[in-house]
Amino acid sequence: MDRTLRISGGLYACLLLNNLQAAMLLYLPATLIKHAGQSVWLAMLLGGALTMLIGLVMAWSGSQFGRLSPVQAARQALGKPAGSLLGLLFALLLFWIFCLVLRSLQDFTVMILLQGSPVTVITGVMAAAILYAVWSGIEPMARLAFSVTLFLAGAVISLPPALLREYHILQLEPILYTPIHSVLTATMISLPWFGEIVAFFALIPYLSRPQQVYRWTLTGVGGATFCLVLVIQLCTLVMGPVLPSRMLFPTYVVLQTISLGEFFQRIEVILVVVWISSMFVKATLLLYTSSEAAAQAIGLRSHRPAAVAMAVGAVVLIQIWPGVLQMVNYGLSDQYRWAAFGMEMLLLFLFGLVAVLLRRQGGGKAHG
Amino acid sequence: MARRRMALLLALMLLLSGCWSRLEINDLGLVMGMAVDVGEEAPVRVTLYFARGRGQTEDSNPAGGAPVWVATREAENLADAMREIALASARRISLHHMQVVLLGDEYARSGIGDLLDFLARHPQIRLNMRPMVVRGRAQTVLETVPLLKSLQPQNLVAILEAKGGVDWRLKNFLVARVSDSHSGWMHALRVVDRPGGTPGSPPTAAELDGAALFLGDRLVALMDARLAQALSWLLATPRNSVISAPCPEDRSKSFSVTIDKASREIEPIWSSAGLRIRVGVEALVDLTRLECRDSILEEGRRQRLEEQLSEDVVSRFEGAVELFQANGVDPAGFGHRVKLRYPASWRSIAPRWSDIWREVPVEISAKLTIHQPGLLLEPAHKTEQEMHQAE
Numbered sequence: 001m002d003r004t005l006r007i008s009g010g011l012y013a014c015l016l017l018n019n020l021q022a023a024m025l026l027y028l029p030a031t032l033i034k035h036a037g038q039s040v041w042l043a044m045l046l047g048g049a050l051t052m053l054i055g056l057v058m059a060w061s062g063s064q065f066g067r068l069s070p071v072q073a074a075r076q077a078l079g080k081p082a083g084s085l086l087g088l089l090f091a092l093l094l095f096w097i098f099c100l101v102l103r104s105l106q107d108f109t110v111m112i113l114l115q116g117s118p119v120t121v122i123t124g125v126m127a128a129a130i131l132y133a134v135w136s137g138i139e140p141m142a143r144l145a146f147s148v149t150l151f152l153a154g155a156v157i158s159l160p161p162a163l164l165r166e167y168h169i170l171q172l173e174p175i176l177y178t179p180i181h182s183v184l185t186a187t188m189i190s191l192p193w194f195g196e197i198v199a200f201f202a203l204i205p206y207l208s209r210p211q212q213v214y215r216w217t218l219t220g221v222g223g224a225t226f227c228l229v230l231v232i233q234l235c236t237l238v239m240g241p242v243l244p245s246r247m248l249f250p251t252y253v254v255l256q257t258i259s260l261g262e263f264f265q266r267i268e269v270i271l272v273v274v275w276i277s278s279m280f281v282k283a284t285l286l287l288y289t290s291s292e293a294a295a296q297a298i299g300l301r302s303h304r305p306a307a308v309a310m311a312v313g314a315v316v317l318i319q320i321w322p323g324v325l326q327m328v329n330y331g332l333s334d335q336y337r338w339a340a341f342g343m344e345m346l347l348l349f350l351f352g353l354v355a356v357l358l359r360r361q362g363g364g365k366a367h368g
Numbered sequence: 369m370a371r372r373r374m375a376l377l378l379a380l381m382l383l384l385s386g387c388w389s390r391l392e393i394n395d396l397g398l399v400m401g402m403a404v405d406v407g408e409e410a411p412v413r414v415t416l417y418f419a420r421g422r423g424q425t426e427d428s429n430p431a432g433g434a435p436v437w438v439a440t441r442e443a444e445n446l447a448d449a450m451r452e453i454a455l456a457s458a459r460r461i462s463l464h465h466m467q468v469v470l471l472g473d474e475y476a477r478s479g480i481g482d483l484l485d486f487l488a489r490h491p492q493i494r495l496n497m498r499p500m501v502v503r504g505r506a507q508t509v510l511e512t513v514p515l516l517k518s519l520q521p522q523n524l525v526a527i528l529e530a531k532g533g534v535d536w537r538l539k540n541f542l543v544a545r546v547s548d549s550h551s552g553w554m555h556a557l558r559v560v561d562r563p564g565g566t567p568g569s570p571p572t573a574a575e576l577d578g579a580a581l582f583l584g585d586r587l588v589a590l591m592d593a594r595l596a597q598a599l600s601w602l603l604a605t606p607r608n609s610v611i612s613a614p615c616p617e618d619r620s621k622s623f624s625v626t627i628d629k630a631s632r633e634i635e636p637i638w639s640s641a642g643l644r645i646r647v648g649v650e651a652l653v654d655l656t657r658l659e660c661r662d663s664i665l666e667e668g669r670r671q672r673l674e675e676q677l678s679e680d681v682v683s684r685f686e687g688a689v690e691l692f693q694a695n696g697v698d699p700a701g702f703g704h705r706v707k708l709r710y711p712a713s714w715r716s717i718a719p720r721w722s723d724i725w726r727e728v729p730v731e732i733s734a735k736l737t738i739h740q741p742g743l744l745l746e747p748a749h750k751t752e753q754e755m756h757q758a759e
Contacts, residue, residue: 112491116391128380165535170550170603170701171543174711239495239539242546247488257496257539 006208009216011142014149016200016220019285020051021227022278024193025251026104029232031332034245036186038173038236041229043186048225050187051194055217057348058197062204063213064355070201071296074350077357086350087297093343094199094290095310101283102127103318103327105276111324112252113272123315126283131311133284134291135304138206141284148277149223155274156227162258162267163238171240178241192337195344197221201351202289248324251275287311394421397459400436401521403506404483405472407442412475414449415440415507416461419519435518438510446486463492467521469499469538470506470557476580476587484585488542495539498525501580501587503558512559513570520574527576528555534604545585548718550701552582553599556590581697583722588695591688598681598688601649602700605630611653611736613680615660616672623660625653625677625738636706638713644729645702647689649681654740658747661755665745670738678734685732693730696722702730 007015029040036043065073070090075083106123114122133141197217204213235244235254244250255268291307300306321327330336398419407413418437441452454461469487471480487493502509514523528535536555544552558577562570579596581589591599600606605627612624630651637644655664662669692698703721707714717724 115491125380128376132376132380166539168540168603169708170540170547170704172708174708174714177711240543240547243539243543246546253495256494259496 005138007142007206009212013216013220014145017223018278018281020224022282029250030245032186036183037178037241039178039183041233043183044229046187047190047194051221055221059213059217061352061355062201067205071293074354077354084297087293091290091294098286099314099318107324127311127315130283134288134307145281151274155271166238173241192340195341198344198347199289396462397457398465399463401468403470403510406474410442413442417510468524471501472506476501479586481585496537500555500557508559509574512572512574532608533600533606549704549707551697553699554580556580583697595688598684613677616676621659624657628652634705636709647732649734651736652739677736681734682732689730693726
C-alpha cells in the first residue's frame, strides 16, 4: 500500500455509508418487508445497532495495525504463510461481494435503464469504469464517495415530502403489528449485508487521524441505517406492507410514483443515477480492497495487476446466473446468508486475534 | 502515463456513446391508454390508443389527419393481443406514457387478476396510472372524441382532476387487492349521446358515472354517482362536491351546496354486544342555489336547510354502506379501521371479514353547516316571510 495516501474521517464515513446502503436498497427491501411488514424500521434499527457493535470491534482491531494494512498486519503477527492465507480469505470474500454488486448493477441496468443493450457490453463498460477509479487509488474514490453522499443525502431527505400525496391510512399497519420473531428474522437477513463493513479493515490504515476511527465508523453506520430505515419504510407507507414484498425493485417503483402536481414527473431517473453512483462507489471500494489484499497476500508490489484480473474475472464469473431470479435466489438464500455472515464474523475474529497479537508484540510496524 | 489514461478514456468513450440500444422518438408508438374487453371471437379484446406525432397527422398521410390511432385485436390473452397489435404497428409499442386503463364491465366481472399482474409486472407501466371501469364496452370510450382535451386519456385524467376528491390509481387498487382489510374499487365511466351538440361536435362523450366495486379481482357492483360521493367522502376530502337536497317545506323544489371543508371520523367500537362502527361526517358548505323560499339569514330556517342537507348526506352514506355490505365489499376500509383500533382481535376475524362485514351495524351521523351564502344574503326571489307580509 502507498503509505503517503490519506483520507479524512469524513471521507471514510462517506465510503462506509455508500458501502452499506447501496446494495441493500436494491434487493433487500422486498424480503425484509415480507418478514417484518411495516415494522421493518425496527428490523433495520436492530441491524444498524448490531453493525455499530461490529464496527467498533473492527475499529479497535484495525487501529492496532497502525499504518499496516490488515494483510500486512496478519503476516507480521501470524507469520507469512498464515498471514497470507488470511489475506487471501479476506480478498476472496471482498471479491465475491464485488461480483454480487456488479451483477446487481448489471441486472438493474439491463432490466430497467438500458433495455435491449447487450449484457456483456454493459457489464464490461461498468467494470472498466470501476477499474479506472480503482487504478487512481483510494483518494479519488473517497472524494467521489463524498460528492455522491451529498447528492444521496439530498435525494433521501427530499423523498418523504415528494411522496406526500401517496400516503393513505389504508396503507398503514398498526404499530408493531408484526410479531417480534418475524422482525428478528428480517434483522438476521440483513446481517450479512451489514457485515460487509469488515471491508473497512483495509481503509483504517489510510485514515489521516486514526484515533477518530470510532467516531467516523459510528457516523457512517448511523448514516447508512438512517438512509435504509427511511427509504424502506417509505416503500411500505406508499404501497402498504404487502405489495412491495412482491416486487423485485420496490424502491424503484416508489420513485416512479413521484408526481408533483401532475407536471413534475419521471424524476426517478435523477434519483436512480444518484443511487447507481452509490453502487459504483461500493463496487470501486470492494475491487480496490480485494485487489490490494490479494496483491499483498501473494507478494505483488502493486494492486493494479490483481485489480485487472479480478475485474475481468468478475465480468465472466457473474454470468453463471442465467437471470435475475437465479441471482436473487442465491443472494437471499439461507445458504449464502449464513456462509457470508459466518465468513465476515470469522474474519472479524481472526483480525481481532491479529490485533491482540500485534498489541502484545508492541504494535504494528509499517513495512511492506 | 497521461497518454495511456487518455487512450483508455477515448476507448471508453466509444462504448459510452449510448447508441447501442437507442430508440428514436420517431420509432416509438406512444400508447396513451388501453381498453380491455371480453372479445367476440377470442377471450380478450385489447384496444390501444396511440398518440400520433405532428409528422404523422399531415394531410398527405393516407391514414388521415387524426391525432390518434386506435388499434384493436382479440386473442387468447393480453400478451398475445398486444403482440397482434404490434404486428400492425410500424412503430415499437411504448407503454411509458400510458395514463389510463379502461375495463369493460363484462370483462371486469370475469376477473382482472391477469390484467393486474400484467400491469404491475411491466417495467414501462407506472403505478400512478388510472384504472376505470366502463359501463358497456371500454373500447367505445377510446373511440369517442374528447371534448376539452386533444387526447381521450388526457381528457379522462383531466376530468378526474377537475372533479377533485379522492385520487384513486392503479397503485391504490393493487394495495387493496393484496390487503385483508379493504377491497378495491375504480371510478366508473359511461359513454353518453350528445344529440344537442353544436354542428360538427362529437355525437357521444365519455363521462364519470359513479364507482365500480370489486370483491377480490372481480367486479361485483356498480354504484351511481350519488352513492359514489359517499365513498369518495369516506376515503378523502370531497372538496368541491355538489350536494342537492329537497327543500324542507316543498320537496318538489331543491337547493344545492358545494363542499368547502369536510371531515369524517370512522370509529369502530368492539363491546360485549359485538362490533359496530360509528361514522360521523362534518362539512362546511357554500350555498350555490336555493329554490326554497327560506331566509338563510334567519338561524332557525337556515338550521332546517342544514338538517335537510345532513339527512340527505346520511341517506347517501347509508345507501353506500348497504351496497357494500350486500356485496361483501369494503372499499372504504371499515375493516382497516378495525385492524388499526383492535389489532389483536383483527387477526382472528381477518380471514372472515368479508362475511362478518355484511352484518356489522354502521351508525351514521352528519352535520353540515352553511357558511358561505355566495353573493346573496336572501333568496333572489321573495321569501316565505315576505310573501306572508305582502298578503
